Amino acid sequence: MDVLSLIGLILAFVAILGGNLLEGGHVSSLVNGPAALIVLGGTLAAALLQAPMSAFKRAVQILRWILFPPRIDLPGGIDRIIGWSMTARKEGLLGLESVADSEPDPYARKGLQLLVDGAEPASIRSILEVDFITQENRDIQAAKVYESMGGYAPTIGIIGAVMGLIHVMGNLADPSQLGGGIAVAFVATIYGVASANLFLLPVANKLKAIALRQSRYREMLLEGLLSIAEGENPRSIELKLQGFME
Template sequence: MDLLSLFGLILGLAAILVGQHLEGGHISSLLNGPALLIVIGGTVGAVMLQSRLGVFLRAMRMLFWTFYSPRFDFEEGIQRIIRWSNIARKEGLLGLEDVEEKEPDPFARKGLQLLIDGSEPDSIRNILDVDISVKEQFDTQAAKVFESMGGYSPTIGILGAVMGLIQVMGNLSDPGMLGSGIAVAFVATIYGVGAANLIFLPIANKLKSHVQLQSQYRDMFVEGMISIAEGENPRNIETKLLGYLRQGA
């Protein structure tokens, strides 16, 4: 679990609730079911309207990355590439057939198949770069679903506040209800702005950072496979790829 994300969410919400309490307000005054329904329902509905189904579903699956980050072990990946390089050096590229059959990562398996087929280095790079680019663009679109939520929710919150004020204005005959009615109306604005800046936008940025890291991880494999195809010494390949360890830190 990504403890930093969990701690950040708890800290942000706690700061608001504790601040409300220290200012003399009641935490219960921030609880309002209709306002929550308007903000969350309206925001999700707007995003569903603008998104393609595949992108929206991908965004929902990627949501788990916020607290359970995908694992990109750059050091372990380098060791795998060096192992493949040693096999290719001793047995030739055809010696990688057994490795390719057992490789669980579809992207790495595709690269190994290109090596076994004797593809030219430029051809290997072009084919794998297309996979990386398409995957990165698709996942970035999915991450932007939450970015869009962060853009819509404050406006939907204002809409909820205005709807609440309409109800207040309809009860002007009871002045005693005006203060509490206006306070409840503005809870929707708090929900909209708070959800955008404490949840939706941070999640979007977190996901985009994971997408970028995934692309860098795959770039490392491309560089390694190109080096194997060019017959570079395993030690030189390792030295070249060690620069990627900073990316995975």
């Protein structure tokens, strides 16, 4: 679990609710059904209108990365590549066939299979580059769904505020109707700004960072596999790949 994300989510709620309580407010004053419907429904509608179905589905799939990110072990990846290179030096590239069959990572397995099949380094690079660039673009586009929602939410909140004020202006003669309209106006603004800046935009940036880190890991695997194909010494491969370390 990503502890920093969990702490961030908890701290966001504590900051908003705690500040409200310290100012003498009540939690119930921040709960407003019409405001939530306007902001959340409007923001979701705008995102659905903008994003293609594939990007939206992927955005839903990778949201869990916020708390449960994929494991990306750069030092472990280097150790695996060095092990593959030593096997290739001792047994030849065909010695990697059993390694490829048992490799759980589809990307690494494809690269190892290309080595076993005797593909040229240029061919290996072109095939694997397409894979990791396509996956990176797919995940970045999914993260941008949340980024776009973070851009729309404050504006939708303002729309909710204006609608609440319209309700207020239309009922100036009836003081009993003023409270509800004013509440929708201010709470809608809070919902829009808070959801954008405390959740949607941070989520988008975190997902982008994870996607880029995955791409760096795949690029490291690619360089390692190419070095093996070119018959480089395991020690020189290790020194080269250490440049990918953070």
